[in-house]
Amino acid sequence: MWSRRLVLTLLATTTVAGCVHWRKPAPLPTGSTLRIGQLVINSDFPLPPEHRLLSDLTQLRVRISDELALPSGGEPVEVFLFQTPRGYQTFLRAHHPGVPQRRALFVESDTHLRVYAAWGDRVAEDLRHEVSHGYLHSLVTDLPLWIDEGLAESFEVGADERGLNRPHVDRLLAASQQGAWQPDVTRLAMTRSIDDMQQTQYAESWAWIHWLLNSTPQNRSLLQGYLAALRQRQNPVPLHEMMLKQNPAAANDLMAHLQRLR
Ligand SMILES: [Zn+2]
Structure with missing residues (x-):
């Protein structure tokens, strides 16, 4: 944007x-x-x-x-x-x-x-x-870039796919296998400009959003609650910090999530 x-x-x-x-x-x-x-x-x-x-x-x-x-x-x-x-x-x-x-x-x-x-x-x-x-x-105002793009990448697929962006799954698993990528939401959240968003960053943004929405009720609530707080201008704690506090092994869970989607 x-x-x-x-x-x-x-x-x-x-x-x-x-x-x-x-x-x-x-x-x-x-x-x-x-x-x-x-x-x-x-x-x-x-x-x-x-x-x-x-x-x-x-x-x-x-x-x-x-x-x-x-x-x-x-x-x-x-x-x-x-x-x-x-x-x-x-x-x-x-x-x-x-x-x-x-x-x-x-x-x-x-x-x-x-x-x-x-x-x-x-x-x-x-x-x-x-x-x-x-x-x-x-x-929602002040949507962080990675969340903004992750959501748009989820909703760009047809309704029948239910948010599953298959090319992103393939890209991330291949990059991980080659040792070229590992999930790191703290690093991703530091991306401030669209000029710094490469395909892998779009794919990783999508993956975190898909995981939040489709893994556990707690994860879904975390994202929904964060968006509601942003909407009400409550200046919430950054989402990636809350994710890691709730689940320090989130990166491992994300990889397992991608493996299941393969
Ligand atoms: Zn976009």
Whole structure:
């Protein structure tokens, strides 16, 4: 996710470019607008309201509330869908220069929760991931990066998979076997920037969240209680510290959890 730092960069760039050069406009896709639940979906092509992707995204909101014991509601999440990757890339280059190349993007500012994506083969997965960020940020502030990404990686898989992100299981077990990775939630929790998140960090973030939600009632309650405290701005003890206090052998349990999922 990208927060205010990105918006400030955008303003500076726009001012300089506007003074010196005329640029071909790179508008937001607003030809078609659908309002479905918490989502406002804008696209530069007609998107049928009954499209399965849209019911998938509204169902995702229910999944998030149910799994995390969070309330429904929250501020709108705006989705901007480009018909072609070229339109999406042109927009990003003009309005969010400097962001890494990604197929989709979530941007939070003081006034908006926005998702940008291009239509394509993996748009459903991309939207589930980025819209999850939108839903979560509409409910909880100051979500640590590893928890934010771990949750989005859990909810990006289809509902039938029940949060099981199989490529991450394979990646982590292979890396562990090669001696290239061992779980370390304290190290993971120190990751502060999306620029420092490699595939292994995304996978490990997912793994801890999947373990918390699917191992024991105590672990599930720990995550749910932490999110509730964040939501109420109670400045809770960091989740990874509570996890290790409750279970000093959490890393061993996580490895056993991954082995069972193999
Ligand atoms: Zn993400």
